[in-house]
Amino acid sequence: MAEPQIVWLRQDLRLEDQAALAAAAEAGPVVPVYVLDDDAPGAWAMGGASRWWLHHSLAALDAALHARGARLILRRGACVDVLAGLAEELGTRAIHAIRHYEPWWQAAEQALAERLDLCLHDGNQLAPPATITTGAGKPFRIYTPFWRALQQHMPPPAPLPAPRTLAAPARWPKSDRLAAWALLPTKPNWAKGFDWTPGEAAAHEALEAFVEAAGDYGEHRNLPAEQGTSRLSPHLHFGEISPARVWHQVAKAQRDAGTFLGELGWRDFTQGIIRQFPDYADKNGRPAFDALPWRKAPAELRAWQQGRTGYPIVDAGMRQLWTLGWMHNRVRMITASFLVKHLLIDWRAGERWFWDCLVDADYGNNSVNWQWIAGSGVDANMFSRIMAPLGQSEKFAAGDYIRRWVPELKDLPDAAIHDPDAQGCRPADYPAKIVDHREARARALAAYRRVKA
Incomplete structure (x- = not known):
């Protein structure tokens, strides 16, 4: 029998268009492995909502493999260490x-390649980040020229079919x-409102x-x-889908x-950013922002987390996040x-909260998006462009969205629901604005002037 082939699975929990699985299946019996490693990511170990998703995704993948x-x-x-030990058990070096x-997976790949015959495949991006470069051969730091360059490589290769059968090892x-x-919450079960079905079949649906x-x-x-x-x-x-x-x-x-495909391209862009700046989730992309005097305001941070700011569109979004493990993109x-x-309040405090609460928490997307909003990123919105939440709420017709997630306001008309304080009709059980x-x-x-000084 040919040497067993280990397939190390991480954020690629699918059978279709899975290049590592396809290559392993051609070479010999396949042993698919998922290692739960909470030490390698350090502070960026998966948050609670992601762990809920992971449990159900692994269960679905195991059923598909069976x-x-x-x-x-x-x-x-x-x-x-786990993979090296497993390879020894199986009498193989092929993975x-x-x-x-x-960054933690990059470090693990390098260390594993020193101990086993590690064969790495592309497949989680539209194009490998190293192939999308400027005319000078440098990686992009700005999305718009990156997107133009990426489109020159599109469409991506046709997806590989899922294998019909897989050869098993001798044991x-x-x-x-x-x-x-114990990936699922129990006491309390804060995920009972998650209306998601994880897994590859659900992804295709x-x-x-x-x-x-x-x-x-x-x-x-x-x-919204x-x-x-x-x-x-x-x-x-x-x-679960490529x-x-x-x-x-x-x-x-x-x-x-084109707009939606551009969002797929943004995912690729964020991977290129963390490839260039591995600590992007912890450090300002623009060092000048190190001088910005963030406030220490734990009570206001809790009000934001709990959806009790007195700004209906903000509170609706934060309550949706807690209930569904997800939030509408505009409201994010x-x-x-x-x-x-x-x-x-420092963008990193919000980034951490999203990391724990989002089922789609992604190191690249989360860090790049927060730094874009904060103005601190290498590609970012100007800090001085301050989004007006009340105007945004009205502009994007968020009345029914607010009624769903902030039931204290469900009886207010559209003319008042975006800013009940200003209309003099704020219900007694809904908080006043925490800041004007x-x-x-x-x-x-005024704080931003410290950055520009």
């Missing part, structure tokens, strides 16, 4: 994996029980449901009260899908801007 004559091996510990760009190594990892509306994405994605977004982000983060599959299916069905920008500019918009704006601009 249908093909294989199984998923679960191990917990330092991934390099395949999809390349990842988070299967022992596996942890998924339940023993979500794509099918979205593809016909993808042409209207540019218009409807900004309306409508189902205008794809809701593919957690499936893409966990690699970006190439999404690109091909959307582009085939919709001629006018509004809530993040409010924390950073209205409350003048004009005062907050003036304070933020």
Whole structure:
């Protein structure tokens, strides 16, 4: 029998268009492995919402593997040592994996390659980041020219089919029980409102449901009260569906899908940023922002986290986040801007909260998006452009969205629901604004002058 081939799975929990799995299956019996390593990421170990998703995604993947004559091996510990030990158990040195760009995975890949015959494959991006460069051969730091360059490489290669069967090793190594990892919340079960179905099959169903509306994405994605977004982000983060599959299916069905495809391109861009700046989640992309005098305001941070700021659109978004483990994209920008500019609280505090609460928490997307809002990133919105949450709420017709997530305001008419304080009809059980918009704006601009000095 040919030498067993280990497939090291991380954020690539799928069978279709899985280059590492396909290469391993051609070479010999396949042993798919997921290692839960909370030490390698350090402070960036998965948050609670992501762990909930991971549990269900692993269960779905194991069922799909069993249908093909294989199984998923679960191990917990330092991934390099665990994989090296497993290879010794199996009498093999062959290991395949999809390349990842988070700094802890880059370090693990390098260390593992020194101990085993590690074969890395591309497949979690539309194009490998190293192939999209400026005319001088440098990686991009600004999205717009990056997107123009990426489009010259599109479409991506056609997705690889999922294997119908997989050859098994002579003996299967022992596996942890998924339940023993205790990834699901129990006391209390704060995930009871999560209306998601993780797994590869559900990812394809979500794509099918979205593809016909993808042409209207540019218009409807900004309306929180409508189902205008794809809701593919957690499936893409966990690699339950490849970006190439999404690109091909959307582009085939919709001629006018450029805005949505650009969002797929943004995912690639963020991977390129963390490849250049591995500590981007912890350090300002623009060192001048180290001088910005952030406020220490724990009570206001808690009010923001709990959706008790007195700004209805902000509170609706934060409550949606807690209930669903997800928030509408437009509202993510509004809530993040409010924390950073209205409350003048360090963007890293918001980044950490999103990391723990989002089912689609992604190191590249999360850090790049927060630094874009904060103005501190290498590609960022100007700090002085301060988003007005009340105006945003009215502009994007968020009335019904607010009624769903802030029931204290459900009886208010559209004319009052965006700013009940100003209309003199704030219910007694809804908090007053924790900061005045004009005062907050003036304070933020004064702080920003320290950066420009």
